Amino acid sequence: MLGASMQQQLETYLANLREPIELIGTLGDDENSRKTRALLEEIAALHDMISASFDGNASHSPSFKIRRASDHNAAVTFAGLPMGHEFTSLVLALLWAGGHPPKVEQDILDQISALDGDHAFEMYFSLSCQNCPDVVQALTLMAIFNPRISATLIEGGAFQDEVESRQVMAVPAIFKDREPFANGRMDVADIIGKLDSGANARNAKKLSDKKPFEVLVVGGGPAGAAAAIYTVRKGFSTGIAAERFGGQLTDTMGIENWISTPYTEGPKLTAQMEQHVGEYPVDVMTRVSAEKLIPASKPGGLHEIKLATGASLKARSIILSTGARWRQLGVPGEERYRNKGVAYCPHCDGPLYKGKRVAVIGGGNSGVEAAIDLANIVGHVTLIEFDNALRADQVLQDKVASFANVEIITSAQTTEITGDGDTVSGLTYKDRETGDTRTIELDGVFVQIGLVPNTEWLAGSGIELSPHGEIVIDDHAATNVPGIFAAGDVTTVPYKQIIIAAGEGAKAGLSAFDYLIRTEPAEENAATESAD
Known part of the structure; x- marks a missing residue:
């Protein structure tokens, strides 16, 4: 064995x-x-x-x-x-x-x-x-x-x-x-x-009792890890607040474009990043979800992050790197049958559909890669794309076309996911060329239609967002609010790639350093620190 x-x-x-x-x-x-x-x-x-x-x-x-x-x-x-x-x-x-x-x-x-x-x-x-x-x-x-x-x-x-x-x-x-x-x-x-519900309250109090950071990174993916390493190496007290270290990187399997490493996988790269961050005195706080951002009232003052647990963290400078999540279809049946036939991770859930019929929605790289992976496990894959052609790299299109158990349907708008009340039983789509409605009998549906930035919690904060919900930044990773920077997939930077996110995190860290050395702490900082 x-x-x-x-x-x-x-x-x-x-x-x-x-x-x-x-x-x-x-x-x-x-x-x-x-x-x-x-x-x-x-x-x-x-x-x-x-x-x-x-x-x-x-x-x-x-x-x-x-x-x-x-x-x-x-x-x-x-x-x-x-x-x-x-x-x-x-x-x-x-x-x-x-x-x-x-x-x-x-x-x-x-x-x-x-x-x-x-x-x-x-x-x-x-x-x-x-x-x-x-x-x-x-x-x-x-x-x-x-x-x-x-x-x-x-x-x-x-x-x-x-x-x-x-x-x-x-x-x-x-x-x-x-x-x-x-x-x-x-x-x-x-x-x-x-x-133990009391454990959450105790942990919330521990967080609220922490002294203000000089740099607080919100998000623990490649951008957040790089930002934290760059700021702590400059001698600034640095914290990372994240739901989980690694973020969406941990959900990624084959990685073949991380320069100097021909092949690795998300969990392995996450572990290496976590080990690297652990070499420095970074306060890593996981299992925390940011709920509200309250910017400082004056330059050099303390920004505040309120957490879903009721705790709050403060810092002179904040780097937002909350990443993105899988986009949902938003059609009837999707939420009802989530984890009951509707899935978003083919690597995780694919083995549960051995020999069965499934659909993959999305003809980009993620969707086609999912179809290729599933074709080796399940009985049949129907790949459904809204556009009139697949959008994945040609090498992936050639690969998926080589499977006899994969059917590709383009110009198809998914309108409903159907089920028997307990599990998925099929999918209905509209043929965008003819207007006809068609139904496919299925055991599972894998949704792979791109990402949505995690920025809803920033509503009312004053942080400028793009029409797509991304944080608007300049070429120094700065937002429109002094002392608040952003990096990675959550921002307007084009090309959502792991290596780009890491580079942007480094840039944000250096920009936060530059801000801190050029900005005198406001009086509220001194008052808060002396009180602690």
């Missing part, structure tokens, strides 16, 4: 084990069970603190439990093989069960230990889902550090019948006590917040 290099890598990690762990397999006679046995035997052979047995009686087969030998409640169960994006999750589960301390704040571990009640989690993931590892690792951490929490982590592709019976049509999908709990990317603090 494990290649030589992967075995060597795993053996190096396992040297950090502090106490024995047990692997208990529940297996059948199928091929996946044979692979699971082989994986557990290979892992056990790498360290004398690991034992493997195959007498488990778990509800899923194949599955295996990882548990601490001295404390059987410190355990987590994997159903299916946690390979692909989940191999790191497997390694961490082994280390944490074996007593190696996790790299999380002690405050988080204390909150996990303090959670009251019994909580039985099940979580569905796919091996190609870049959003799933955060959830898998969060639930693993909680199951190992709180004896009243259990977690079964299920690879959906290995349990297709179960996925269909529970109507899991998007991952990551979390169930608690057999009932739906949450969908989408979450980390351990998000899950704790849903279980």
Whole structure:
């Protein structure tokens, strides 16, 4: 199961084990069970603190439990093989069960230990889902550090019948006590917040108690990371406030135009950026959503960002890098069947549609790439484009045309996504050339029609926006408000590319530096700082 290099890598990690762990397999006679046995035997052979047995009686087969030998409640169960994006999750589960301390704040571990009640989690993931590892690792951490929490982590592709019976049509999908709990990317603090409402209030107070920053970056994507590195290297106190570090970069798979690196993937590049930022004293605050911007009343004064939690952060200079999100169709049925057949991430959710009929809406690069990826998994793909021709690069058009199970429909306006009340059953579109209305029977719809800048929260702030909702900036990344800069996909800069966003972030950081050294702090700054 494990290649030589992967075995060597795993053996190096396992040297950090502090106490024995047990692997208990529940297996059948199928091929996946044979692979699971082989994986557990290979892992056990790498360290004398690991034992493997195959007498488990778990509800899923194949599955295996990882548990601490001295404390059987410190355990987590994997159903299916946690390979692909989940191999790191497997390694961490082994280390944490074996007593190696996790790299999380002690405050988080204390909150996990303090959670009251019994909580039985099940979580569905796919091996190609870049959003799933955060959830898998969060639930693993909680199951190992709180004896009243259990977690079964299920690879959906290995349990297709179960996925269909529970109507899991998007991952990551979390169930608690057999009932739906949450969908989408979450980390351990998000899950704790849903279980313990007081945790959110405590975290909000901690944020509000922070001293004003000299530079506050709002958004944690490539633009935000670059801006923070450039300002902190100039000696300014710098904070990053973001819903998640990496932003939309973490949802990107193959990246072949990041100069000096022929190929990488979004999650890997995100991790590298996060590590780079971590080399400096940047205060990274994640799981926070900006709700309102209140500019300073005078040059050199403090700008204020109000957060959805009720907390607020202040800074002499602000860099807005809140990025963009997938554009929605805005047609009947889209919102109703979101995560029930309507999806926006083909890499995450594609494996759940193995052998089925799906549509991809959008004929640009993203849409055509999605169709190519899905064609290798699903039974049939219908690619629908509003214009009279695909807009993707010719190399992508040639590739998608080579698949026998892909049908391309142009000049088509999607008018409705239909369903049976529970899941998607089809799609209706209007032929823009003839005016005829046609319906396609489908099991899923993947929407890939571009991006929308995340700027709604800036309404009433005085920040100038373009007709498309982008932040208007000059050639120094400055907005129309002194001391407030912007960078990346959220701005009017053309060409929404990762490398351009990073460059614009660097520019914004340098511009903020220039602003700060040329602008005397207003009296309100001194008053605030002396009060702190």
